Amino acid sequence: MSEEKQVKVHVDKVNKSYGDNHVLRDISLDVMANEVVVMIGPSGSGKSTFLRMLNQLEMPNSGLVEVDGYDISDPKTDINKVRENIGMVFQNFNLFNNYTVLQNITLAPVQLGKMTKEEADKRGKELLATVGLSDKADKSVNSLSGGQKQRVAIARALAMDPDIMLFDEPTSALDPEMVGDVLDVMKDLAKSGMTMIIVTHEMGFAKQVADRVVFFESGKIQESGTPEEVFNAPKNERLQTFLSKVMQA
Ligand SMILES: Nc1ncnc2c1ncn2[C@@H]1O[C@H](COP(=O)(O)OP(=O)(O)OP(=O)(O)O)[C@@H](O)[C@H]1O
Numbered sequence: 356m357s358e359e360k361q362v363k364v365h366v367d368k369v370n371k372s373y374g375d376n377h378v379l380r381d382i383s384l385d386v387m388a389n390e391v392v393v394m395i396g397p398s399g400s401g402k403s404t405f406l407r408m409l410n411q412l413e414m415p416n417s418g419l420v421e422v423d424g425y426d427i428s429d430p431k432t433d434i435n436k437v438r439e440n441i442g443m444v445f446q447n448f449n450l451f452n453n454y455t456v457l458q459n460i461t462l463a464p465v466q467l468g469k470m471t472k473e474e475a476d477k478r479g480k481e482l483l484a485t486v487g488l489s490d491k492a493d494k495s496v497n498s499l500s501g502g503q504k505q506r507v508a509i510a511r512a513l514a515m516d517p518d519i520m521l522f523d524e525p526t527s528a529l530d531p532e533m534v535g536d537v538l539d540v541m542k543d544l545a546k547s548g549m550t551m552i553i554v555t556h557e558m559g560f561a562k563q564v565a566d567r568v569v570f571f572e573s574g575k576i577q578e579s580g581t582p583e584e585v586f587n588a589p590k591n592e593r594l595q596t597f598l599s600k601v602m603q604a
Pocket residue numbers: 373376378396397398399400401402403404405
């Protein structure tokens with residue numbers, strides 16, 4: 356048996372424009388099973404667009420995007436099937452506010468026929484325990500803090516038993532005192548071996564958790580490497596400038 360790790364995400368020479376705005380420029384990146392890749396870079400550099408492309412929330416103008424072996428740059432691919440294996444967590448939670456916490460988590464697996472209601476309730480409660488919210492199962496989402504909502508959003512994504520988790524600035528909308536709880540859940544998930552791609556401005560988290568840090572600037576990957584390489588010995592001048600600004604802040 357080969358010991359080689361499986362490629363989970365394969366992106367080759369992708370370009371994306373919005374009108375005249377050329378947002379992704381010949382981007383290529385492979386992410387392996389169990390790898391945690393953190394994307395950093397200035398605002399508007401294309402990080403969110405890249406992430407959203409991985410579950411067809413955006414389509415590239417050219418290039419190849421393969422996720423879990425499916426060519427999702429091909430509009431004919433059944434994206435709903437692929438999305439069952441990709442959990443996505445957004446900056447603004449995107450929960451159903453009028454449902455209870457547990458209903459938010461069980462809705463998709465039951466509706467898509469992945470689990471019975473009883474199985475989904477059982478799994479949902481287990482997931483709430485792992486994100487530290489066992490006591491909130493029957494509460495309305497409206498009654499939660501931002502940090503609690505984000506932990507519910509993570510539990511909801513995990514309820515589909517995904518192979519890959521995508522995080523788009525999951526802590527940017529949170530009060531500072533809530534950030535740590537959400538990052539702790541993500542750290543545990545990384546330790547469990549989940550394949551993760553994370554856009555964040557939390558540099559301390561990136562240093563601690565990333566297997567690889569990828570620096571985006573002007574729609575290009577300007578540098579990528581281990582946290583030690585990227586943070587302690589950045590080669591690219593734009594990365595050096597970016598880091599000095601972020602560190603000052
Ligand atoms: N749906 C859209 N329509 C038009 N332009 C868009 C759209 N989405 C993003 N853009 C533009 O694409 C560029 C890259 O945006 P993107 O959100 O990917 O950057 P980012 O690196 O994630 O920034 P931030 O850290 O601020 O979220 C920006 O100039 C943005 O205005």
